[in-house]
Amino acid sequence: MSRGLYIHVPFCVRKCRYCDFFSVTDTSLAESYVRSVIKNISALKESFSTVYFGGGTPSLLSAEQISSILSAAEIESGAEVSMEVNPGTAGESYFREIKAAGVNRISFGIQSFNDKELAALGRIHKASEAVSAVLSASKAGFENISGDIMLAVPFQTEKSLRETLEKAVSLPLTHISAYLLKVEEGTPLAEDEELLKKLPSEDETADMYLETVDLLGQHGFEHYEISNFSKSGFECRHNLKYWHCEEYRGIGVSAHGFAEGERYRCGDTIESFINSPLQRNIPAGRGGDPEERAMLALRLTKEGIPVTMFPNLEKRSEQLIKSGLARLENGFLKLTPKGCLVSNQIIIYCTEQDGGGR
Ligand code: SF4
Numbered sequence: 542m543s544r545g546l547y548i549h550v551p552f553c554v555r556k557c558r559y560c561d562f563f564s565v566t567d568t569s570l571a572e573s574y575v576r577s578v579i580k581n582i583s584a585l586k587e588s589f590s591t592v593y594f595g596g597g598t599p600s601l602l603s604a605e606q607i608s609s610i611l612s613a614a615e616i617e618s619g620a621e622v623s624m625e626v627n628p629g630t631a632g633e634s635y636f637r638e639i640k641a642a643g644v645n646r647i648s649f650g651i652q653s654f655n656d657k658e659l660a661a662l663g664r665i666h667k668a669s670e671a672v673s674a675v676l677s678a679s680k681a682g683f684e685n686i687s688g689d690i691m692l693a694v695p696f697q698t699e700k701s702l703r704e705t706l707e708k709a710v711s712l713p714l715t716h717i718s719a720y721l722l723k724v725e726e727g728t729p730l731a732e733d734e735e736l737l738k739k740l741p742s743e744d745e746t747a748d749m750y751l752e753t754v755d756l757l758g759q760h761g762f763e764h765y766e767i768s769n770f771s772k773s774g775f776e777c778r779h780n781l782k783y784w785h786c787e788e789y790r791g792i793g794v795s796a797h798g799f800a801e802g803e804r805y806r807c808g809d810t811i812e813s814f815i816n817s818p819l820q821r822n823i824p825a826g827r828g829g830d831p832e833e834r835a836m837l838a839l840r841l842t843k844e845g846i847p848v849t850m851f852p853n854l855e856k857r858s859e860q861l862i863k864s865g866l867a868r869l870e871n872g873f874l875k876l877t878p879k880g881c882l883v884s885n886q887i888i889i890y891c892t893e894q895d896g897g898g899r
Contacts, residue, residue: 640683765841804826832892
């Protein structure tokens with residue numbers, strides 16, 4: 542099975558208030574960074590069935606830069622080539638150009654269709670810009686378009702979330718990722734006491750999540766992973782590799798990879814990434830043991846894990862099923878939407894050893 546390729550683009554117009562991803566707002570090194578990405582990809586003597594440009598804001602790169610990166614990679618025919626796009630950075634001609642370069646899936650960081658919520662998050666775009674970005678991508682010929690929506694953001698109510706979701710399903714999106722906002726330590730949001738008071742409560746957040754699953758389901762978006770929904774056949778193939786514990790290469794500062802059974806992360810700074818002959822990969826342990834496989838596969842709400850995977854799982858799952866947190870289908874244990882809300886605890890409960898051996 543061929544690997545996926547993840548490329549991290551660590552440049553943003555401005556830092557969003559909740560963001561703890563690695564990115565900088567000084568783009569002066571972007572061209573040298575791209576050259577280094579190309580150098581690193583050229584050193585990989587293998588072909589890829591999925592490519593994913595993540596960030597940061599990959600859409601800050603020109604179409605020529607995207608094209609030159611893709612030309613350096615051996616990409617299989619029929620591969621999925623995704624690119625994250627900030628709706629405040631791209632128009633129809635850009636979409637046509639990146640499509641010609643080989644990108645065939647766009648993932649928009651929409652987050653909300655409510656301007657007050659977008660401003661609280663520190664996003665650079667307005668709701669109307671997100672609408673026109675999605676329509677422009679569609680007009681440029683993209684058929685595989687995803688949008689990220691954030692739940693439990695400051696000022697959000699069940700009503701405003703419903704409005705956001707209804708707007709999302711009215712657009713030509715084939716995939717929606719709905720993430721719960723996490724207040725990460727050290728971010729401006731975490732230090733803004735006034736804004737923190739505007740966050741929905743835990744109960745409201747749970748209701749928002751359940752309503753999201755419900756509403757998207759009614760509009761033909763299948764809930765295939767805790768935070769991911771797609772029209773039939775439009776699951777993100779690259780991200781499925783992560784959840785299926787398949788291998789992938791990661792290129793660029795802060796990227797992670799998994800190859801030859803070993804996980805690694807790129808330990809460079811932007812400067813050292815540019816100046817080193819090849820990126821410095823720091824080993825991050827063996828990957829792919831049964832516990833890790835189960836932890837990842839349990840996130841897949843349509844697939845789940847075989848109930849025979851661990852000796853006591855069948856017995857343990859009885860209580861989960863009784864409580865409506867999981868269901869058993871053809872011998873596979875799968876989380877219900879209610880179970881997704883406490884997925885971390887369930888995953889630990891299902892995969893921990895209890896002294897019985899295996
Ligand atoms: S655009 Fe994305 S990566 Fe950049 S600061 Fe905002 S959330 Fe972070």
